[in-house]
Amino acid sequence: MSILRTPTPRHLASAFAAALLVLLATHAHAFVRTMTCTPPGETGGTLTCRDGEQPLPLYWDAPCIGYHVHQDGLETLGPETTHEQVHRSFATWNDVPCSWLRLVPRGLTDEDRVGYDACGSSRRNANVVLFREDQWRAGDSAPIIALTSVTYIVRTGEILDADIEVNAAHFDVGIVENPFTSRHIVDLQNALTHEIGHLLGLDHTSPDDRFVGDPDTWQEAAMHALTRPGETRKRTLHEDDIAGVCDIYPADVGHPDGDCRLDPTPDGFFVRPSGELRSSCPDDRACGCTATPNHSHGPPALLLLVALLALRRRTRPL
């Protein structure tokens, strides 16, 4: 029997507040890998380790992973321009020679649900970028710009699914052409490049003297936790971000499977080639709280759905 735990928005807000305090109190930062859980008594994570659980770093166990983009895109940009911005953001992480992982576009989708189908016939669900224009997630007290939800196996840290939501209901999301005249606009590529770092298994930069590069430039890291409308510097990766992704997926080691070969059709949510959700799950409730053995190596795995901390609007002026 496996359990799916979902952190509440209150937990997320508390974790973010703790992380923000630490960030403001230090001068040097380094890349941080997202862990399966945080030991009791420590701050910065979204979930506390249970008795017997050891924190493990998250990772994708594949030479490449695919992603889908919601077909509508942003209303203000139109589908074509929106999709171009999304692909640019993913391409930024692909253009890292020391990393072997490749992110591959799989096309458009009309599905708008976030989550993981634990009962599908395939262990690979589609990873989707969605745009919330009319309503943001209910229950989130403080508006956030974007959110990445990652599902992984607690026992190993292997990521099974990651979906990104962009909050266009509370923010004017678009393209910052000029930082002086577009100060009210949240740059889509800027936000997505940060969120894709979460998708890959990176957490926010954290106090550490291992920061790669000049400590005075730590705010330029794409995985820095804070942003504001008008910002574009997260469109490009800082050397600390590059060090992070290459620490997880080192090209000089490579993946045992070698070449990039994606499943012909990802199963589970977000893929409806026939217009209907395909699932082998007998009912919705069972899908939401159990994991079938084909999603784990050996015994059924404990799955966690983690809504990672997102880019949040900066509450004080620069």
Ligand SMILES: [Zn+2]
């Ligand atoms: Zn973030």
